[in-house]
Amino acid sequence: MRRRNYRGAASPYGRGRPGRHGRKDEMWIVPVRQGGDMFYVGDEFFRALWRYRAELAPVYWLIGCFVGGAWLHASGPNWWPMPVVAGLTGLLLLTFRPVALISRYPLLNRWRVRLWGTGFILSVSVWLTIATVIGPTAGKMELVAFLATATFAVPWLWREDRRRLTKVRILRDRFPDTADAAGLTGAKMLSAILDKWGWTARIKLRRGQHWTEAITAIPQLESAFGARNGALRVEPVNHDAGAFTLRMVEVDPHSEPIEWAPRPGKRNQSITQPITVGVFEDGSDISVSFLRKHVLIGGASDSGKSGLLNVILARLAECGDVAMWGIDLKEGMELSPWSRALNRPVATNKDSAEILLAAGVAELEKRASFLMASGRREWEPEFDAPALFIIIDEYAELSRKAQKLADSIARRGRAVCVTLIIATQRPTQTAMGEGTAARSQMQVRFCLRVNERPDVDLILGAGKLKAGWDTTMFDSPGKFFVSGPGMDTPRRGRAYRITDADVRAAADLHARHADTGPGGRSESRSDGPSGGQGSNGSPAGVSGPEMALWAALNDAPAEGVSVADLRAVTGHGKTQLYRRLNALKAQGQAEQVGRGLWRSRRADTAPQGQQEGDPESHPE
Numbered sequence: 001m002r003r004r005n006y007r008g009a010a011s012p013y014g015r016g017r018p019g020r021h022g023r024k025d026e027m028w029i030v031p032v033r034q035g036g037d038m039f040y041v042g043d044e045f046f047r048a049l050w051r052y053r054a055e056l057a058p059v060y061w062l063i064g065c066f067v068g069g070a071w072l073h074a075s076g077p078n079w080w081p082m083p084v085v086a087g088l089t090g091l092l093l094l095t096f097r098p099v100a101l102i103s104r105y106p107l108l109n110r111w112r113v114r115l116w117g118t119g120f121i122l123s124v125s126v127w128l129t130i131a132t133v134i135g136p137t138a139g140k141m142e143l144v145a146f147l148a149t150a151t152f153a154v155p156w157l158w159r160e161d162r163r164r165l166t167k168v169r170i171l172r173d174r175f176p177d178t179a180d181a182a183g184l185t186g187a188k189m190l191s192a193i194l195d196k197w198g199w200t201a202r203i204k205l206r207r208g209q210h211w212t213e214a215i216t217a218i219p220q221l222e223s224a225f226g227a228r229n230g231a232l233r234v235e236p237v238n239h240d241a242g243a244f245t246l247r248m249v250e251v252d253p254h255s256e257p258i259e260w261a262p263r264p265g266k267r268n269q270s271i272t273q274p275i276t277v278g279v280f281e282d283g284s285d286i287s288v289s290f291l292r293k294h295v296l297i298g299g300a301s302d303s304g305k306s307g308l309l310n311v312i313l314a315r316l317a318e319c320g321d322v323a324m325w326g327i328d329l330k331e332g333m334e335l336s337p338w339s340r341a342l343n344r345p346v347a348t349n350k351d352s353a354e355i356l357l358a359a360g361v362a363e364l365e366k367r368a369s370f371l372m373a374s375g376r377r378e379w380e381p382e383f384d385a386p387a388l389f390i391i392i393d394e395y396a397e398l399s400r401k402a403q404k405l406a407d408s409i410a411r412r413g414r415a416v417c418v419t420l421i422i423a424t425q426r427p428t429q430t431a432m433g434e435g436t437a438a439r440s441q442m443q444v445r446f447c448l449r450v451n452e453r454p455d456v457d458l459i460l461g462a463g464k465l466k467a468g469w470d471t472t473m474f475d476s477p478g479k480f481f482v483s484g485p486g487m488d489t490p491r492r493g494r495a496y497r498i499t500d501a502d503v504r505a506a507a508d509l510h511a512r513h514a515d516t517g518p519g520g521r522s523e524s525r526s527d528g529p530s531g532g533q534g535s536n537g538s539p540a541g542v543s544g545p546e547m548a549l550w551a552a553l554n555d556a557p558a559e560g561v562s563v564a565d566l567r568a569v570t571g572h573g574k575t576q577l578y579r580r581l582n583a584l585k586a587q588g589q590a591e592q593v594g595r596g597l598w599r600s601r602r603a604d605t606a607p608q609g610q611q612e613g614d615p616e617s618h619p620e
């Protein structure tokens with residue numbers, strides 16, 4: 001059989017024959033339909049019988065039963081045990097559901113499907129047994145077959161996933177016309193998935209078209225689909241400039257505010273896990289990792305910046321390995337309700353903001369020397385060594401000095417887990433501080449509604465507006481795009497709505513220091529195990545006992561520091577202290593130099609006798 005190339009000329013080569021450079025030339029070949037139009041119509045007919053096999057299944061069952069019954073009857077009435085054995089085998093399989101069967105047909109896990117299957121197998125095997133003996137057309141056999149088929153066809157055709165499958169097929173079959181009407185001639189729908197809010201499809205464009213053309217064609221596509229304004233979203237597909245993801249939002253999950261639901265349990269979360277701040281419009285959670293990342297929240301007035309900041313604070317407060325400081329230059333209006341959950345009184349004016357940021361830089365430097373001395377590269381947050389977040393509402397209001405300090409934290413704070421969460425309306429260079437690079441250090445960026453399109457690039461970074469991250473059309477507060485590691489497509493999200501009462505409840509539930517309540521005493525956290533200045537002068541509850549322990553071991557004389565002294569500086573109980581000391585010893589960072597005497601392992605000293613078996617080298 002000769003094949004034709006794409007211009008219709010006969011090709012001398014069969015399908016797949018290597019070209020001049022060993023390249024297969026099958027791209028240029030389409031199969032020739034021999035036999036003219038009749039063959040074509042017949043071909044399409046059989047294709048349709050196969051494509052719509054699920055919908056046509058009841059007809060196939062009926063035909064199968066009559067053909068099978070006729071064959072068995074013709075073979076002899078004594079063949080009746082055959083359908084009985086087949087039916088029993090089917091029932092046994094359904095009852096015991098071997099793994100191979102379940103992994104191929106997971107639907108069999110549903111009891112309704114099994115009930116239907118049991119009835120179906122019983123009916124078919126009984127009917128075939130009788131048909132083998134008396135014949136498939138004897139008596140009322142035909143009527144019974146039709147009635148039984150109709151009975152089993154109803155639940156089969158009404159099945160929810162069958163309905164979905166049909167909808168997907170209709171979408172896919174009609175898509176070439178829709179794309180044509182929208183000016184994307186030649187585009188194909190490769191796959192589609194339905195969910196409760198709408199559907200998402202993967203589209204492949206004609207060769208030479210770029211996915212950004214689909215962004216321009218969104219209004220035309222909406223019209224061609226007969227959808228409401230703003231119902232369609234276009235997102236790029238990684239590694240394929242000629243494809244995109246088309247999302248139709250039939251029911252907008254963001255049309256109503258999504259209420260904040262506090263999580264039970266106190267301080268049992270960890271910042272090493274992503275935190276959930278809202279819901280994407282396909283109903284999935286927006287989970288963002290805040291660990292070792294600076295965060296920027298930008299948006300116009302009333303776009304919901306403070307609301308989002310409150311949600312983030314509430315989530316951070318749930319983490320036991322987090323410490324928080326706050327700067328709120330709106331006279332503490334936004335952050336004061338959080339005072340009890342913060343590890344330091346809120347800075348509400350330019351001077352106290354400078355002091356707080358200077359303390360942040362000092363903390364950062366202490367942590368950096370600690371890491372260097374202990375041969376580690378990154379701060380691993382723990383309850384005793386929390387990640388420190390400095391939250392700044394209205395960053396643009398900071399003084400120049402404060403902005404320089406914040407810039408220093410932005411540049412150096414990530415590895416040591418001293419990070420910034422900044423909210424501002426327009427992060428222009430002036431607002432972020434002339435001569436500083438704070439904006440470029442922000443890895444996670446939330447962009448709420450903005451009034452001017454160029455503000456999108458200002459908040460999210462150059463080129464984002466052109467890539468479809470336009471937030472000027474966001475119509476309700478709390479809606480945003482978030483960009484960051486692993487979040488490089490513009491998916492619309494909406495933050496939870498958190499009320500003032502929710503904020504108060506969360507702050508009470510996760511109070512760090514009861515004595516720093518609204519209007520609480522400043523710098524008064526000097527008592528208790530996690531309070532007070534560490535021996536290294538670290539701020540209470542931030543650097544924590546871990547650094548105090550390390551400083552004491554480092555400062556210890558050659559004969560070591562006593563366990564009693566270490567307990568005093570860290571506030572640890574004996575068991576906890578020995579757990580930490582033994583861990584440091586295992587890492588080669590601390591050594592026991594005598595009974596109950598420890599110090600850091602120094603490069604210049606040979607390892608001392610390790611006194612294995614010393615009862616005090618194990619927690620009691």
Ligand SMILES: Nc1ncnc2c1ncn2[C@@H]1O[C@H](COP(=O)(O)OP(=O)(O)OP(=O)(O)O)[C@@H](O)[C@H]1O
Pocket residue numbers: 257258299300301302303304305306307308425477478479494495496497498
């Ligand atoms: N996620 C949300 N869902 C529903 N409503 C919200 C949400 N976030 C904020 N709002 C509402 O929007 C209004 C403005 O919110 P918010 O004060 O957070 O905005 P803002 O951007 O901080 O404003 P400004 O810059 O003026 O301080 C408030 O009435 C708030 O209740």
